[in-house]
Amino acid sequence: MPSSASFQCVTLTLLILPAIVLALYFLTSFPHAPDALLVNPSLASLPKHIRSWHIYPEDVYSGGAYVSFPPGRTRYWLLGPEDGIKIVLIHGLSVPSLIWKEVAPHLAERGFHVLLYDLYGRGYSDAPQTTYDVSLYTTQLALLLQYIGWDSTNLCGVSMGGGIAAAFAVQFPHLVQGDVALIATTGVVDAADLSRTSRFLSSPVMQFITASAPFRMYLRHLASNASRIDNACDELVRIQSAHLPGYNPAIASSIRDGPIRALAPVFAQLGRQMRKRAKGAAGGGRVLLVWGTRDSVVPYQYAARVRSLIGDESASMVTLDDAGHDLTVTRGDDIVQELVAFFGNEGAKE
Incomplete structure (x- = not known):
């Protein structure tokens, strides 16, 4: 009869061998083709009776068009004379390009050639089911500039758009003429300053719940039965x-x-880049920071930190007293004035 040790060895081999074979199979098998990217629709898919068409119509600005990129369609607008100083306006986290309504047309009237667009997942741009990281946003803008034929441009971002503008200038320095304006920019926000609601709703578990069909039906029920909101941006977020x-x-x-x-x-x-450009023959290489003292979303305390990171010699600071976070809406005239002074004189051409 076989010894006890031999029996245990055979038993162990029979248990382990299938696992080894299975592991080798998965390691050496030809990989399956990845699943196609799921792309969710934009505001353009909603019925015409939904109030978004009144608050934020597709033709809210002149010169609007769509372009399709691998992650989905992007909605963009081009305003102002083609020979004007180029500037891209990048909106923030939750409100699409409606946030620039008090700024963009006035810059175009002053002779600037203005590009606006909706970030993926907002407004009239599609919402790919993917990770919404810095690379997604900067690549979207790089592809858009290539599509419309802009070799280089100035940048202006508000809130999260400021973070995108800064990252874009660093990742694609050859596409930026040299000047960047950051309005109440994100980028160094501490987790403690994010509201508990934001942290709770952004958790993977809550996202699984909120993405479910019953929950979305509940949200649509609330939206259809709730009273209208005077603030168009807030109502657009709800829609x-x-x-x-x-x-x-x-x-x-x-x-x-x-x-x-x-x-x-x-x-x-960005600061090192700007200082290097400022020393070049072409000049340029400036950063403008604009902040409101009553900003409860990205508190005013971050202004000094961002300026310190960029460097005082490269970044100038404009403080708007008693102003909150939505500067482009509530202080549009001030923003236009500061951007015109920063990027070029009225009617200036390239």
Whole structure:
């Protein structure tokens, strides 16, 4: 009879061998083709009776068009004379390009050639089911500039758009003429300054719940029965949240993975880049920071930190007293005045 040790050895081999064979199979088998990217629709898919068409119509600005990129369609607008100083306006976390309504047309009237567009997951741009990190946003803008034929441009971003502008200038320096304006920019926000609601709703578990069909039906019920909101931007956020299945995941992923935090190295690199450009023959290489003292979303205390990272010699600071976070809406005239003074004189051409 076989010994006890031999029996145990055979038993162990029979148990382990299938696992080894299975592991080798998975390690050496030819990989399956990846699943196709799921792309959720934009505001353009909603019925015409939904109030978004009144608050934020497709033709809210002149010169609007769509372009299709691998992650989905992007809605953009071109305003102002083609020979004017080029400037890209980048909106923030939750409100699409409606946020520039008090700024963009006035810059165009002053002779600037203005590009606006909706970020993925907002407004009239599609919402791919993917990670909404810095690379997604900067690549979207790089592809858009290539499509419209802009070799280089100035940048202006508000809130999360400021973080995107800074990261874009660092990742694609050859596409930036030299000047960048950051309005109440994110990028170095501490987790403690994010509201508990934001942190809770952006968690993976809550995103699974909010992406479910019953929950979205509940949101649509609330939106259809709630009274209208005087603030158009707030109502547009509510409509997107209730009717667009890709909106809430895009917001949550942006908070977790996007240009809200961890951009301190980007701001430092931006400063070094700007100082190098300022020493060149072509000049340029300036950063403008604009902040409101009553900003409760990205508190005013971050202004000094961002300026320190960029460097005082490269970054100038404009403080708007008693102003909150939505500067482009509530202080549009001031923003236009500061941007005209920063990027060029009225009617200036390239």
